[in-house]
Amino acid sequence: MSNQPYRTALVTGASSGIGAAIVRRLSEAGIEVHALARDAKRLAQLAEETGCIPHALSVSDVAGIEALMNEIEVDVLVNNAGQSRTGNITNTTVDDIDALVDVNLRAVLQLTRLVVPGMIARDRGHIVNISSIAGHYAFAGGNTVYHATKAGVHSLSQQLRCDLYGRHVRVTEVSPARVETEVFGRLIGNMEEAKKRFFDEYESLLPEDIANSVAFAVLAPQRMNVSFMEVLPTMQVVGGLNFAKKSADPA
Numbered sequence: 001m002s003n004q005p006y007r008t009a010l011v012t013g014a015s016s017g018i019g020a021a022i023v024r025r026l027s028e029a030g031i032e033v034h035a036l037a038r039d040a041k042r043l044a045q046l047a048e049e050t051g052c053i054p055h056a057l058s059v060s061d062v063a064g065i066e067a068l069m070n071e072i073e074v075d076v077l078v079n080n081a082g083q084s085r086t087g088n089i090t091n092t093t094v095d096d097i098d099a100l101v102d103v104n105l106r107a108v109l110q111l112t113r114l115v116v117p118g119m120i121a122r123d124r125g126h127i128v129n130i131s132s133i134a135g136h137y138a139f140a141g142g143n144t145v146y147h148a149t150k151a152g153v154h155s156l157s158q159q160l161r162c163d164l165y166g167r168h169v170r171v172t173e174v175s176p177a178r179v180e181t182e183v184f185g186r187l188i189g190n191m192e193e194a195k196k197r198f199f200d201e202y203e204s205l206l207p208e209d210i211a212n213s214v215a216f217a218v219l220a221p222q223r224m225n226v227s228f229m230e231v232l233p234t235m236q237v238v239g240g241l242n243f244a245k246k247s248a249d250p251a
């Protein structure tokens, strides 16, 4: 029998990939999990499988999120919902910027704002933010808006620990590198092609690897705060420096 103090969790982006794996893992640990994403059908399947409580909602629906948070008590908030886009700042649209800031950053702040008072009052809570190595490193091919939002998630995670100083409310940031999920398929609009291009020839992480990392932090003794975990595939490294050669014609 577990002696961990958490009874409930809310996982965003729970309908696929890392989020669904976290729902499975926390449910196995005996935590009642509220699973939030937009796809009601997939959430219903996950509820059937794990016993989680589904909430078909967008994290950018602030009124909907506020109504939900008035109804439920959350000991563990996992801010996992995320989106990306192809290209870089030279071809980013107004909608790309709005969507990525709304889902990847603004929603994390809104949900955190809503759960923290209850956690402080109960002197019990844990906020887990899924960022990305994109928030810590620059690399060619990355989307500028995605990198910026994930850097924001890193920064707010750091500052939140200062806000919660002296309380038994922990903040963990998990920063994954490549994980085999639907993220690239959504990005290019073709799951089969994404599998071929991004995963078939690479030994990537699996969603359960990140779910187990989250569980390690959540189930750790209360005296211990796993503040930051960077999790990479063994066969992937971050590094590299580009240096464009002098050229008579820079164009």
Ligand SMILES: NC(=O)c1ccc[n+]([C@@H]2O[C@H](COP(=O)([O-])OP(=O)(O)OC[C@H]3O[C@@H](n4cnc5c(N)ncnc54)[C@H](OP(=O)(O)O)[C@@H]3O)[C@@H](O)[C@H]2O)c1
Pocket: 012, 013, 014, 015, 016, 017, 018, 019, 036, 037, 038, 039, 040, 057, 058, 059, 060, 080, 081, 082, 083, 103, 130, 131, 132, 133, 175, 176, 177, 178, 179, 180, 181, 182, 183, 184, 186
């Ligand atoms: N896979 C990687 O290589 C990788 C690496 C580093 C970081 N990450 C991060 O890991 C997190 C999970 O991504 P994933 O790789 O598991 O990708 P995924 O399989 O595409 O899952 C993304 C999840 O986010 C949900 N979502 C998207 N927009 C939403 C919205 N407006 N409201 C509520 N839920 C929303 C999606 O559900 P609905 O469509 O049903 O709403 C889905 O459940 C993201 O934050 C991502 O940035 C992934």
